[in-house]
Amino acid sequence: xxxxxxxxxxxxxxxxxxxxxxxxxxxxxxxxxxxxxxxxxxxxxxxxxxxxxxxxxxxx
Amino acid sequence: xxxxxxxxxxxxxxxxxxxxxxxxxxxxxxxxxxxxxxxxxxxxxxxxxxxxxxxxxxxxxxxxxxxxxxxxxxxxxxxxxxxxxxxxxxxxxxxxxxxxxxxxxxxxxxxxxxxxxxxxxxxxxxxxxxxxxxxxxxxxxxxxxxxxxxxxxxxxxxxxxxxxxxxxxxxxxxxxxxxxxxxxxxxxxxxxxxxxxxxxxxxxxxxxxxxxxxxxxxxxxxxxxxxxxxxxxxxxxxxxxxxxxxxxxxxxxxxxxxxxxxxxxxxxxxxxxxxxxxxxxxxxxxxxxxxxxxxxxxxxxxxxxxxxxxxxxxxxxxxxxxxxxxxxxxxxxxxxxxxxxxxxxxxxxxxxxxxxxxxxxxxxxxxxxxxxxxxxxxxxxxxxxxxxxxxxxxxxxxxxxxxxxxxxxxxxxxxxxxxxxxxxxxxxxxxxxxxxxxxxxxx
Numbered sequence: 001x002x003x004x005x006x007x008x009x010x011x012x013x014x015x016x017x018x019x020x021x022x023x024x025x026x027x028x029x030x031x032x033x034x035x036x037x038x039x040x041x042x043x044x045x046x047x048x049x050x051x052x053x054x055x056x057x058x059x060x
Numbered sequence: 061x062x063x064x065x066x067x068x069x070x071x072x073x074x075x076x077x078x079x080x081x082x083x084x085x086x087x088x089x090x091x092x093x094x095x096x097x098x099x100x101x102x103x104x105x106x107x108x109x110x111x112x113x114x115x116x117x118x119x120x121x122x123x124x125x126x127x128x129x130x131x132x133x134x135x136x137x138x139x140x141x142x143x144x145x146x147x148x149x150x151x152x153x154x155x156x157x158x159x160x161x162x163x164x165x166x167x168x169x170x171x172x173x174x175x176x177x178x179x180x181x182x183x184x185x186x187x188x189x190x191x192x193x194x195x196x197x198x199x200x201x202x203x204x205x206x207x208x209x210x211x212x213x214x215x216x217x218x219x220x221x222x223x224x225x226x227x228x229x230x231x232x233x234x235x236x237x238x239x240x241x242x243x244x245x246x247x248x249x250x251x252x253x254x255x256x257x258x259x260x261x262x263x264x265x266x267x268x269x270x271x272x273x274x275x276x277x278x279x280x281x282x283x284x285x286x287x288x289x290x291x292x293x294x295x296x297x298x299x300x301x302x303x304x305x306x307x308x309x310x311x312x313x314x315x316x317x318x319x320x321x322x323x324x325x326x327x328x329x330x331x332x333x334x335x336x337x338x339x340x341x342x343x344x345x346x347x348x349x350x351x352x353x354x355x356x357x358x359x360x361x362x363x364x365x366x367x368x369x370x371x372x373x374x375x376x377x378x379x380x381x382x383x384x385x386x387x388x389x390x391x392x393x394x395x396x397x398x399x400x401x402x403x404x405x406x407x408x409x410x411x412x413x414x415x416x417x418x419x420x421x422x423x424x425x426x427x428x429x430x431x432x433x434x435x436x437x438x439x440x441x442x443x444x445x446x447x448x449x450x451x452x453x454x455x456x457x458x459x460x461x462x463x464x465x466x467x468x469x470x471x472x473x474x475x476x477x478x479x480x481x482x483x484x485x486x487x488x489x490x491x492x493x494x495x496x497x498x499x500x501x502x503x
Contacts (some may be wrong), residue, residue, distance in 0.1 A: 010113035
C-alpha cells in the first residue's frame with residue numbers, strides 16, 4: 001500500500017529527528033562524566049538506532 | 061519514490077556519522093545539560109512527530125510502528141527525567157492550595173453536572189412564571205435545586221512553561237485545564253458583588269478539545285473568568301493524545317431567575333480566541349434564561365509548534381466559550397458598560413447545541429420578563445468573523461443572533477458576525493434572532 005502524504009512526512013521527519021538524536025547521543029556518550037548517565041546514553045543509542053531502522057523500513 | 065531515496069541517505073548518514081563520532085566535540089556541556097538536552101529531544105520527537113503520526117497514519121503497520129517508537133520514547137524520557145530528578149536537576153513544582161481547591165471544586169461541579177445529566181435528563185419544558193414564555197429546553201432536575209449565588213471569581217489554569225516528565229502527560233491536560241464555572245443556583249439569590257472593572261485582555265490562542273459540555277442549570281451569577289493558559293515550553297510526549305493542549309475552555313454560563321444585584325461597571329473582553337474550535341455538544345441553560353453576565357474563559361494555547369494532528373479532531377486556537385447573558389426575572393443590576401470586542405475569528409463547528417448554543421463565543425441576551433436593570437452601555441464589537449456551523453439549536457435562543465432588550469440606557473451591537481453561518485436549526489422557540497446582526501429591541 002502506498003504511503004500517504006502525511007505518513008511520508010512524518011516518517012521523514014521522524015527519521016531525521018532520530019538521526020540527529022543518535023548523533024548527539026554518540027557525542028554525549030564520550031563527554032559525560034557520570035557513569036550512570038553514560039550507561040543510560042548508551043542504551044538510548046541502541047534504541048535510537050533501532051528506531052531509525054524501523055522507520056526507514058517503511059521507505060523501502 | 062523520492063522519499064525512499066531520502067530515507068536511504070538518512071540511514072547511511074546515521075551510520076557514517078556515528079562511526080565518525082569520536083566524542084571530541086569540545087563542548088562544555090555539563091552532565092545536566094546533556095541530560096536535559098536528551099530529555100528535550102525525546103519529548104520533541106514524541107510530542108511533535110510520533111504522537112501526531114499515530115493519529116495521522118492510515119496504515120495499521122505504520123501506525124503500530126509509530127506507537128512503538130512513541131512508547132519507547134516515553135519510557136526513555138522518563139528514565140532521563142528520573143536521572144535528573146534524583147539529582148535535583150529537575151524539580152517539579154507542587155500544586156498550591158488554591159489550585160488544589162479549584163481542582164476539587166471542578167471535580168465536584170463536574171460530578172454534579174454529570175449526575176444531573178444522568179438523573180434529570182428530563183427534557184421537560186421549563187417554563188415557569190411569566191418570564192419565560194417562549195423558551196423550551198431540557199431540564200436537568202437535580203441541578204436545579206438549591207440556590208447558590210456567588211461570584212465565583214477567576215480561575216487560572218496556568219500552564220507549564222518548562223518541561224514536564226513524560227509520565228505526567230497521559231490522561232491529563234497540560235497548560236491549564238480550566239474548570240467548569242457554572243451557576244449551580246436555582247431560581248433565586250442574587251449576585252451581590254460589585255466588580256467595578258473586569259479587563260480580560262490578550263486572549264487565547266491555544267487549543268481545546270471539547271467533547272461535551274454540560275452546564276449547570278440556571279446559574280444566576282456572574283461566574284467570573286477562567287484562564288487556561290497554555291504550554292509555552294515543550295510538553296510531555298503524550299500531550300497530543302487525548303488531551304487538550306493549551307487550555308481547555310469550559311463553560312461559563314449563568315442562568316436563573318434570581319436577582320442580579322451587582323453593579324459591574326465595566327466588563328471588557330478584548331481579543332478573543334482566534335482559533336478554530338470543535339465542539340461536540342453543548343447542553344447549556346436548558347430552558348432557563350440566564351440573567352447574569354457569565355464571565356469569560358481563557359484557553360490559552362501552546363505557543364510553540366503543534367503537531368499537525370492537533371488540528372484534526374482537536375481544536376486549535378482556543379475554543380471559545382459561551383457567554384450567556386440572559387435577562388429574566390429581576391435583573392436589578394446596573395451594568396454600566398459591557399465591552400466584548402474582538403471575538404472569535406475562528407471557525408466553529410458545534411454539533412448539537414441546545415439552548416443558547418453558539419460556537420463562537422456567544423453572548424446571548426435573552427430578556428424576558430422584568431428586566432429591571434439599567435444597562436448604560438453594552439458594546440459588542442467585532443464578533444465572530446469565522447464561519448460557524450451550527451447543528452441544531454433546539455429551543456431557546458438558538459442561532460447566531462442576539463437579543464438584547466433593555467428598559468433604558470443604550471444598547472449597541474456593532475459589527476456582528478461577519479462570517480458565514482450555516483444554521484440548520486434556526487431559531488428555537490420563536491424567540492431567538494437567528495440571523496447574524498442581532499436583534500435589537502428597546503423599550
